[in-house]
Amino acid sequence: MENAPASTRRPFGLHVQLWRDVWFLGFALVIILADQASKWAIGQWLARGDEFPGDWPVRFVHITNSGAAFGILQDTGPLLVIVSIVGILAILFYMFNPGFAHPVMRFGLVLMFAGAVGNLIDRILAGEVIDFIKLPSWPAFNIADSAITIGVLLLVWTILFDRSEPETETNEEAS
Secondary structure (H helix, E strand, O other): OOOOOHHHHHHHHHHHHHHHHHHHHHHHHHHHHHHHHHHHHHHHHOOOOOEEOOOOOOEEEEEEEOOOHHHOOOOOHHHHHHHHHHHHHHHHHHHOOHHHOOHHHHHHHHHHHHHHHHHHHHHHHHOOEEEEEEOOOOOOEOHHHHHHHHHHHHHHHHHHHOOOOOOOOOHHHHO
8 A cells, every 4th residue: 555646545634634624623613602602701790891800900891892903993893794704714715725734824724713703703693792801001802802813823923933844745655
């Protein structure tokens, strides 16, 4: 089997890739569920505008945002829904593109996908996003926002600093 043509070994490689995709998408589902559960819990626990604990530097707050990051583009819900859907489709395209096979890069894309879906759910269902984590001198944010930010940082880091090759079949293995 060692000298078998690459086409006969491809199904095994495809099988491994499918399992990686299942794990990545399963992780995205966990992030989406955690984001939605945390927003629901804050909505049940704190009245809109309340915060807890009031005297700590890091607090839970219950605020809503009808705009994008940092409160820009307020009250542009339909536009943000369309932009989110286009962004999600672009992320999926890149996530399954062999040129983005590097595991760290794909993990960043999965985080961006999960965050975008989490916030899109809020925009569709409520027309606004619940933000509940408040740090000093920083706008409130949520788990989806954190996933997007970490995903972008991983993507940028991989593009700029990681020169290792993605795990793909080499020509030597194919012969």
